[in-house]
Amino acid sequence: MDSKTNHTVPNSGKFWFALDNAAKIFPAIINENVTAVFRLTALLKQPVKIQPFRKAVLQAEKQFPFFRVQLREGFFWYYLEHLPQHIPVEPDEKPLCRKFPKGHLLVRIPVKSNSISVECSHILTDGSGAFEFFRTILILYSAECGAEIPGRYRITDTGNRISEEKYEDAYNRYFKAEIPPMVKRSKAFHLPYSLKTTPRFTRLNAIVSLKQTKEIAHIKGVSITVYLVSVYLFILQDIYENLNGFGRYKKQKKIRVQVPINLRSIFPSKTMRNFSLFVMPEIDLRLGHYTFDEIVKSVYHQMMLETDEKLINKNISRNVRSEMKLFIRGIPLFLKSLILRLKYYSLGTNQYSGVLTNLGKIDLPDETSRLIDCFIMTPPPPNKMLKISVGAAGFGNKLTLSFGNITHSQEFEEKFLRFLRHQNIPVEVITKD
């Protein structure tokens, strides 16, 4: 009855492990449109040298044997089983963030001209976990291209010894049984736009100046994430206020933005599987119009409060507790999936109006950085309720914003970028697809 992940070790041939706590929801809700696949892209200054790149990928995947797995259905749960295939390096021609078919690996590496991407299913890991893999590839690639990598970043061949900590379910490690569960939140406002027909996922990438953004955020005394979340909330408020009377009457009056938090920075863990949680800063429109500065102040304090270690513990407990209960574990998989699918909207997306995920400032050895122009973090295609989501990644002086959108409207992106321009932050739209 032990739900730790060390059933078998990746060192021992055909291994398998259970899905981590955060991944358990995804197999139940994934379809052609809601794929739970996110993409990390590095735009290089030069076209990719394909031969050295392939070598780098082959070396990197040896360090990440637990990424070479496929999703299988058990009787009670899904699980991940070793699939002895190489992680595919493929031309980047097909629609982005598309679903991984049955019986395939849950990672792919689309390459085109001067862009290298890693597409990864959330079943496998979160953005930080996937980025660790991506970083390894990039460092090895620069080494293959002849760069000398300083010792601190050097990736040594560990042979077959992969430490157990790298593929553990870290939620279980930090679960404390006696902590009371969370209360349910009320419904949140959702954007009013109409959906496109499938394939419906498009994105808009824009580069803004990291230096200027940082300066402006610092004047307000907050981090870049808090600043961007505040802009997000402000724009949502603006869209709400521009609705006509009836539209406004119908809509919920709380605006929340979900912000994934990398738990590795709070709890010491080396896991490469999912280990993140969400905080949801909110503003309540029933209290009247908020100015931007009011929003910044409120978001700052909410984020500080919610990222408190004790409160995070409470959230982990809520999530892990339910899967610990034996009667829940004993429900056959198909019923479980049905329940999860129903709960996904009512307990999940219902509660927030938008998602902003910030990968943070990316740290690479100079020798590797020299090859790279910027990074793009594309969040998974939003579902029909959420409609739009935003990913951010900082590298050098470039902060890249990636807006994933499934609607006919571009109003949100336009307003968001216009607002940044008004704040004297230079904005450059690089791709629209």
Added chain:
Amino acid sequence: MTHCPNCGVEVEENANFCSLCGEPLLEKTADNVAFIKSGKLRREEKLLTDYQQLTGFQKRKIFWQISGLILISGIIITLLIDFAGSQSITWSKYPATVSLVLFVNFTLNTFLRKKIMLMVALSFLSVTSLFFLFDVFAGDTQWEIKPGIPIILVAYITVLVLVFLIRKAKQKGLNIIAYSMIAAGVLCICTEGMISVYTQGPVYFGWSLIVMGSVFFIAMLLLYVHYRLKKATDLKRFFHI
């Protein structure tokens, strides 16, 4: 170093093809761009011929039109020959009715694929009416009511269950053979039972039990091989709770 004109990556100097996208690497000229464009089209076309590009429904519809043409012209021709020969419709009733029922079933298969229960029910109805018509043609012997329709009903149900089981099966292999054998055995038992009721009165099972016994034994063996031997080692991961 050379660049692939299609996907833009840098490849080995002496390579003939791009190792990422598989396009041939010629000197980059205006022609070459056109060539690669056409190459892409060619590959897409090669992947799908006209017929393959059709959806399943379109393919079935074509089959339905052709078979309809053949069957209906067949019906008309046999009727005409029969009429020309004997000045009345005699033997041609049989092929004409069979063709008609065939055509009805093709139509059902073409248009009611999604509503499988309705399709099967209507198909069953058409075959029953075929039997009924035969009986009318042959002079009201009532054989179709006693053994004919029950046997055909059992056959329909067995096949339906079999199809359902095959669709449900995740790994298809020996288990499909086993299911089919058991279905055949069940069908034999029912057939013999109904024939014995029709010819002798009481229900009597003889040869069909022997068939069922042997078939059952082999089917169990196949199922054992399929599920247990393969899965025994995987049970722990399959049932992890």
